[in-house]
Amino acid sequence: MKRARRSFLKFAGGVAALATAAAAGLLRTAESWAASWNKAGFESKVPADALKSLGATNAIESRDIVITAPDIAENSALVPVAVTSRIPNTQQISIVAEKNPFPLAATFDMANGAEGYVRTDLKMGQTSDIWAVVKADGKFYVARTEVKITVGGCG
Amino acid sequence: MSDPMRIRATLQGDVADVRIIMMHPMETGNRRDAKGTVVPLHFIQSVVVTHNGKPVMDAQWSQAVSRNPRLFLRVKGAKAGERISVTWVDNKGDKRTDEAVIATS
Amino acid sequence: MRSVSLKWTMLGAAALTAAGCSSYPDQAATRENAERMVRQSFTAPSPDLLKRLEQDRSQRICSKLGDARLTQEEAAEVVKLARASMKYPSGKLAGDWKTGEKLAHDGAGDRIQRGALEKRKENGGLCQNCHALAPGEINVGNIGPALTGYGLQRGDSDAVAKLTYERIYNGWAYAPCSNMPRLGATGHLTPEQITHLVAYLIDPASPINTR
């Protein structure tokens, strides 16, 4: 209980800090998190719908986005993916695993000095292209790379 | 009850290399436990990272992010001793905040 | 006085070891010590499963340390024992390649964990663990030679079927003490299962032999 309470207090402090940025229109307020979680996007079953939810339907292919991921992943539940955007004023990076049941995996909004870079790990259902969708100066760009998933074998 | 995150923030020039590891099951809602019961959907939906109180990253996640998730980012214009704070919220409304101080490399 | 002299003896032994007496302990002592460990360090749900740790004559010969090589006599003995172990199915030596393909990619069966034996209808063939199989398969091992195109090089004659069968049943008849398990002779696979693996390897229709 003590731990939970402490977290809550810290969290409350964070909310105050966030409000400034929210006012500047950069980020959502903490209170509105659940509400503004991109439900439509995350529940999309095809990449096109996910892009639509991001407003990225007309994303242009870009060579200034580098996706770092293994060509062959040995563990489909842990596929490391890094996205580096060299596009000036990158403000958002989304990662889409094309053949996942719900392709949109994550969206990262950057502000206040965060560079156009993010790295995390994904679960992938099968061999598939991974898309990085970048928003910069209000425009959308996309790059993709294939990750092969090895399954089966026992042990 | 959630376990503390591990946050490492290291300065490289004026860029803080931030590496966050969270302990969370990130259940997809499809997995069955040893008894064959489906484990309900349970995943982090939002992660907010602040640098000295100013938000630098606001992440929205689906259940496709791996269990015990990692989030790495880089923040320009950082100095040693400044604070990095991370808060996550999951789909059950559980929250957790942890902090770290930026260290020199 | 007695205890003092005892201490000195022990110190002497320690000093000898430290001085780089590399032969300590000798082979026989090591063997005795290690075999005692084998008897004391393992558990199994039933005593017959503990017998899996006991070595047969060939396994003992094939457990040379480091780069030590087999003598000619030892190699000949392993080959002889292997020849004597061969058993054949009643029917044809080449069975159904589709069954064989499944078996080749099955690595399960007969393992012991948390006090229980992994019981299945039949054991997997384990091939995928160590051998490259059909062209384009990524998730394959490389401890053994690639089997890709096995039948393309050799054909599917009765002689090839017999050789292939024997190399799976007990490959030590051809390559004594090789890494290849004696899958038939040790009872891991049945003669019938091996005929399906033979078909998977030599049948012109098998994916192994895709050009």
Add this chain to the structure above:
Amino acid sequence: MSAVRSGIAALLALCLAAPGAALAQGKPGIAIGRQMLAEDNPGELWIEQGKALFHQKRGPKNASLEQCDFGMGPGKLEGASARLPRYFSDTDQVQDLESRLLTCMVRLQGFNRDDVIRRAISPAGSNGSDMEALALYITSRSNGMKMSVALDHPKEKEMYKAGEYLFFRRSGQTDFGCVQCHGQPDKRIRLQDLVYMTGKGGTQEIAGTWPAYRGAHYVVRTMQWRLYDCFWQMRLPELAYASDASIALLTYLNYQGNGATIHVPGFKR
């Protein structure tokens, strides 16, 4: 921390240089993934847990492990695991990290030996065991140091020799000893690289990277688990936790790994 930066640089260089060529061989593409998985992996989460468990008063005797001697003196952890297994006069045994922890949990804290052993290897997908967290924490206190197992005591020498014997000992329905999979460089079971243990380079890899976060199990695994799991796969009976055979093999392997720089938690797929 410059190591981190050069790691990133290497990663970027790899990624920029690699695109098409990687697939043909299959390997560079996997290598990028392995490096990415290993860096700041989730195993780190268990270090703090292990530290707390080490200092916490626990067990029937309500004692911490601060008086536990891992060979460098009571409670002294820096460099301790780099020297293990080693001979301990109070037990008159050669012990690896985990069997030594077991001794302390029983003698200092009053835990029941069988209970500790039963829980030592945690179920996959669980929060891990005390033993796993403690072994990781203690090993992490040797991070950056080199493995330097000595065979000074006659019993250490005996353990080493027995370990070598066991490494080459073939038995069971697969005719496997350790050497069948781990005796040559650049070998794999399916896609999983096998550590080449009769060669110096290979053993250095294991000696320095365990305990490790096992991605498929979502928990930290130790060398006792690694050995247990190998025997399972070989279709042999279950290797008893902290048994002599396990310590003998670890003495052989860690001695072979001398010179390896310790960097834990490692990451295994």
